[in-house]
Amino acid sequence: MAVAGIIRAAEAAGGFGAVLHKGEREAGTILVVMAERGANLRLFELLPDPERGRVWTCTRQQDPENPADFSEYLDRRCSRDPDLWIVELDIADGERFILRQGFLG
Template structure:
């Protein structure tokens, strides 16, 4: 079975969010083939929170990063992660039910 590359998954997520009327942008490009993907979820520019592929109970993405962060704390977090892992993709998503978009696009397969 062929696995989708990280670049294809990120591109699909951005396209789906835009098609739903939301905003999505790649903040940092990682390894195109197999880089990890960290998603910064926003709600109308507020309430930053993170999701990434991990060992969720039902295959969903796991929450990571600081809880109840402000935008500066969230930015500092993903920048520190990139310093340790330059292959990491960081994608900002601002759309209603962003967790669902992330789970369906990034966690699948």
């Protein structure tokens, strides 16, 4: 399963990974929340790109002035899509980590 692979790879690279929301095992969309030492939260989703197929794209960042908004957004996404998986990775250089690993969800 892609989620388990993402978490294992993050932990093997010295980071931490956890499932925040379990979705449909076979068909659920995967969102990745990236953190660095518990801060600077960013949300990545696989989105279509005409030149490269599906690519991980940062679609949201935590607002330091309103940190609760980020969690509320994730809650809304889960309520609209119960098949959704949300994985949190706390790892240095998180963006390059998922791009380098080639995870395609």
